[in-house]
Amino acid sequence: MDRVPLVDYLVLGDAEDEDPYLVAHECAGCGARYFDRRSACAGCSGQDFLDVKVSRTGTLRTFTIVSFAAKGVPVPFVAGVVDCDGTSVRGNIVNVEPDPGHVTLGMKVRLTTVPVGTDSAGTEAVGYGFEPAA
Amino acid sequence: MAENVWILGIHMTNFGKHKDKDTLDLGTEAVFGALKDAGVTMKDIGVIGAGNLFGGAGFGQQLQKQVGQTGIGVYNVTNACATGATALRVAVMAVKAGETDMGLAVGVEKLSGAGLLTGNASKDTSDTWTPEGRYGAVTGLDGRIGTETMPGVFAQIGMEYGHRYGGADFELFARISEKNHAHSTLNPKAAYQKKMSLEQIMNDVMIAYPNTRPMCSANCDGGAAAVVVSESKLRTLSLEQQKRAVKISASVLTTDPWQEACQVLPDVNTLTRQAAKTAYEQAGLGPDDLDLVELHDCFATAELVHYDNLGLCEEGGAADFFSSGAPWRDGRLPVNVSGGLQSKGHPIAATGIANIWEVAQHLRGEAGPRQIEGARAGLAHVIGLGSACGIHVLEKAA
DSSP states (O other): OOEEESSTTEEOOOSTTOOOEEEEEEETTTOOEESSOOSSOTTTOOOOEEEEEOOSEEEEEEEEEEOSOSTTOOSSEEEEEEEETTEEEEEEEOSSOSSTTTOOTTOEEEEEEEEEEEOTTSOEEEEEEEEEOO | OOOOEEEEEEEEOOOBOOTTOOHHHHHHHHHHHHHHHHTOOGGGOOEEEEEOSSSOSOHHHHHHHHHOOOOOEEEEEOBTBTHHHHHHHHHHHHHHTTSOSEEEEEEEEOOTTOOOOOOOSOOOOOSSOOOBTTTTBSSOOTTTSSOOOHHHHHHHHHHHHHHHHOOOOHHHHHHHHHHHHHHHTTOTTSSOOOOOOHHHHHHSOEEEETEEGGGBOOOOBEEEEEEEEEHHHHTTSOHHHHHHOEEEEEEEEEEOOOOTTTTTSOOTTHHHHHHHHHHHHHHTOOGGGOSEEEOOOSBHHHHHHHHHHTTSSOTTOHHHHHHTTTTSTTSSSOBOTTOHHHHTOOOHHHHHHHHHHHHHHHHTTOOGGGOOTTOOEEEEEEEETTTEEEEEEEEEOO
């Protein structure tokens, strides 16, 4: 089955022995990192960028447990920001009970993939999340 | 050196449900209230800063068509929750620049029943995955990559502070909300004037941990307007007008300077700290000189970080500052004696003028039962995501 990433900065790593990872656009001038398509760097206005692999592991810098969201968004879920060796990444915390007893600030997490759904052409979309790292 | 600018008149409508009033009705009430308070008419006004987010284009002109088409320039502004402060800045800048000696700022919102202000949940337009936008996303990201809801975003902002400095937990955030709901019982203009116990707050509907429903700002309808005047013009007016005028000792607007992570989770801290620093310099005052503060408690989790950002406590000391009792109305530095956005309500574009109205009431000694006795200086702060931060420091007439 064909697979597509939920966002273009997620590399699914379909090749053998390759784990999924995130790619950031790093400013060649000041090193600022971004995940969206860039016109220029917000830190230094430079326009040259390199693609860099982001660390697959990190610590949970902050989170919330969303119990009330827009229609069509399944709740509850844990949303957070993960510090991946100095690069902050937004993502859901998955494979964990969504309650404050199981999700804690500073916990170690690692990148994982999450199924999103299959379209009419039979293509599966795959997202990412962070799960507790033992 | 540009001359000082003063608030000559200011008004806020009752905040709450105004079923029979539209945006222009509320705007009219706010404008005429401010003009009457100032003792002037539309003919005296040389510029208008007009703020409104949800009422359609050309709000300022629509409002002129109800209250007076005098031909003066209108600047329609939007800056999220800092819209009202931005409208005021427009009038202040025009007077400071010497283009006119009197200006009007107005902000109005109809927001009752708006529900959760959120992101894009239903983006799916194609039945095959097609990458779109700057993230090449094949479907909506809200709930799949974090949250776009405001309660969730600001929950993370408060939790991040807790992660960095410790001492901030669910109960502490709920206690902040308990304070603001208690304060609101003295404010007849607040949308909600009900005291709530800590237990009630913590056991209410969870929206985005640790923010329960009463810890979130209340969507409601309301308007606020202010007339500002140059100091030289003020000196030509009556003694009564001069006595009630409130000095704008600082008027500052900032956006967020780039920081690592600021495009991942909004950084409401850096721009507020910069705005506060500039405001204290402009005013020649420090946090210790303030008698009251109205800050942007859009969520209980937000109020905590702004104690620190505004320099009301030592860096990292916001939880201790709160626990000391300082921000209660009988404490060392009362914060949100109006009840704050959690109980007074948050009609977005009105908020950045309504908080100045609150401070002005106290400086004039006209705040009634909730008067902070002897108040001489106060600070009003708003922040709109995106982001924009507005800070005004106000002082009583000498």
